[in-house]
Amino acid sequence: MATAPPAVETVELRKSYGGVVVLDGLTLRVARGSVHALLGPNGAGKTTTVRILATLTAPDGGAARVDGHDVVRDRRRVRRSISLAGQHAALDDAQTGRENLEMMARLAGLTRSAARRRAAELLERFDLVAPAGRRVATYSGGMRRRLDLAASLVGEPSVIFLDEPTTGLDPRSRQGLWEVVGELAGAGVTVLLTTQYLEEADRLADRIAVLHGGGLAAEGTPSELKRRFGAHRLELTMHDTTSFADAAVRLGDRVTHRDPVRLELAVTTDGSGTQVRDLLDEADPDRRGIARFTVRGATLDDVFLTLTSRPMAAGRREVAGV
Amino acid sequence: MSELTARPADALVMVGRCVRLSRRNVDALLTSLLLPVILMLLFVYLFGGAIDTGSAYVTYVVPGVLLLCAGFGAASTAVSVTTDLATGVIERFRTMDVGGTAILAGHVVASVVRNAVATVLVLAVAVAIGFRPAVDPPRWLAAAGVLLLFLLAVSWLSAAFGLLARTPEAANGFTFLAMFLPYPSSAFVPVETMPTWLRGFADHQPVTPVIETLRALLLDTPAGSAPAHAVAWCLGILVISMVVAAVLFRRRIA
Structure with missing residues (x-):
């Protein structure tokens, strides 16, 4: 019997934009049902990785698979199991929270009445019942982010990509979002999230991949990384x-x-x-x-800085030494 | 190819979305409803007295105003498409496997609906100020059909421009083109009154046969070859715009 493929797998992934190398052979595996954090400074290739995995951008080289399906050749299949929520809430400002969710649910293939039920359920779960009838334009940053996350769950994805889910949020909203991610993981959903905050990766992730210069600078559980790079x-x-x-x-x-x-x-x-x-x-x-x-x-952030400020070759050796 | 194949249900949801969004964009909605009416009043009462068309000017000008209004209203599709692309919502649609055709069709159909409403309004005001179309329902239906085809063609063309423009401001430029095109045509003055070089253009641009067809149908006058030309122009613009929009959509999202 074949073993189930990992939820997410990239092999020697490459991508350049106009001659600038963004991903330089990234190889990564995310186990089913785990929370995996992609950690790295701006420009490390986090968002590009997520965009390739979410079928929005084609890689220049290498391969990426989600649930065993190739993100280029089997795009449709991949899209059936994933969803993406990002730092820029992808919602219609002129529609209400409820209308946005019902629309997404219909696009996910639900009937009108099923979509209505699903929207109501998600509004409840994300504590958005009170503002559900208001246009999204009137929502606070935290509310928008919660609605965006709710919208990404309408189709009950098995793999969810969160691109900097808490960037720009106040501490309380951040806390709320962390709880939701925890619940998702508890429900068996695979979560791949990108973040610039070590604290966030430490708090949420089963494993952390530190990206630097388009490749993997270090990878491991938070405690492994801490042990290795020392707080x-x-x-x-x-x-x-x-x-x-x-x-x-x-x-x-x-x-x-x-x-x-x-x-x-x-x-x-x-x-x-x-x-x-x-x-x-x-x-x-x-x-x-x-x-x-x-x-x-030394704070974890110092470790992160050390790890991501050295030249790439040294960073690579660190992986080899594991 | 999967980016562009539309599942009918997705397209319907997209139409519902775009109609709702246009309904809530009050400024744009008021402009697209009121501007045509104001333009008609302007032409009839301000310039109308000075233009000799051989009949009551209101009768002559209404088909032209209908077309000006259609062109202008449909052109706003460019702005809505560009605005949509600037937000992240299209990316979410794509990760949900909603095709480009469904997304664009949503904008186009909403534009047709919006402009059909504006057309009815213009017609109502026109009748109130003395426009008397021939009483012949089958011809009205035919006129409505030609107008819808024109709306559809300009809306798709506009959507293609929207995909080309990088900012909503740039997309707005298309509105001017669409608004300008009815002027050097038979919309407001008979083509025969124009200088020869302009006549050549006015006679052979898409707006003139559409207007002549509407006039013939609404006023029960002989149409000649105008309907054939009108339909050919509209279908040609429609097909080319759809193909170009499909190519541009794929390039834009890559």
């Missing part, structure tokens, strides 16, 4: 060369920085008390070797 750095200054050597052996390849002259060692940590205490105990079980220690707070 914090524990810096130890040892008493003497013996304790320095012992600690270096005990910490092994977790050591990211060593300076035998100044007797300094550094390891990455999540900064939590438990982990720092454990690391100290491990490096120095007799509690005699460490002269001083410092926990240097």
Whole structure:
């Protein structure tokens, strides 16, 4: 029996716009039912990737499949299982919230009465019952984004692409949207979202793909990435060369920085008390070797910046090293 | 090809959408309804006295005004198509596998509906100020048919212009072209009164045979070859515009 194909799969995807390379051989797999975040700065190729997967743009090279269907050759099939919600709410300003949803539901193939029921259900679920009869032009940013997301769910897609779903939203609306994404994932929908915010990726995603320069700079679960690229750095200054050597052996390849002259060692940590205490105990079980220690707070954003500011070749090596 | 094949149900939903959107665009709606009426009053009462057409000027000018109104109203399709492309809503339609034909057909049919309403209004005012068409319902139906065909042709042509324009302002330029074309025709003054070089153009441009056909049908006068020319022009414009629009749509979304 053949195993089910991944929800989303790209192989060596390439795309240039007017000589500018946007995607330079991106290979990515998104497991069925997972939430996957594409993280990267502006111009990293996030939106282009999503547009190719959503059948809106054809790739120059490589292949992309959704639910096992090729996004170019089997465009129709792909369109039956996907939906796209973006940073620019794709709605008619002059129609009411309810009219927009009913229209989308009819286009998704529902009968008039089924469309009406589906719209009512989604309005309820997205807390839009009160403004349902108002024109979208009068909606706040958060309301529009919720309606846009509701509109993308009329056809009950199995894969949903969210292109920067919370860009420009206030913290409360962002929170609300995160909850909805959580519910979607809970219902078994595969979610591929792009974001510039590490916090968002960390909060929502099962796996994060960091895009840089049109390729994959790093990929893994949020905790893997944090472990690898470290949110914090524990810096130890040892008493003497013996304790320095012992600690270096005990910490092994977790050591990211060593300076035998100044007797300094550094390891990455999540900064939590438990982990720092454990690391100290491990490096120095007799509690005699460490002269001083410092926990240097680096935010996840710093990690992201480090990862996406180095030249591409170095970024690529990071993947190879996994 | 799948971008362009329309499922009939999608096209119907798109028509409903565009009709609703036009109904809510109050400014544009008022302009497209009132401007033709004002133009007619202007021609009849301001210029009409000075123009000798051999009959009551109102009788002569009404078919021309109907056409001016149709051209102008249909031209606004260009603006609505460009505006639509500027928002993200077309992309959502595409990810839902709604074809370009359905999307454009929505705009075109809404334009035809809008202009049919404007035409009825103009006719009502025309009758109120003394226009007396021949009482012959089959001919009225034929006239309505020719007018609808003309509306359809100009609306598709306009949709093609809308796909070509990058901004709604640019698309609006097409309105001027459509509004200008009825002037050097038999719409407001008999072609014989024009200088020879202009006559050549006026006689052989699409608006003149359509107007002559409407005149013949509404006033029960001999039509000659005008109806054949009118239908040929309209069908020609319609087919070419549809093909060009299909090509432009595909290029625009790539």
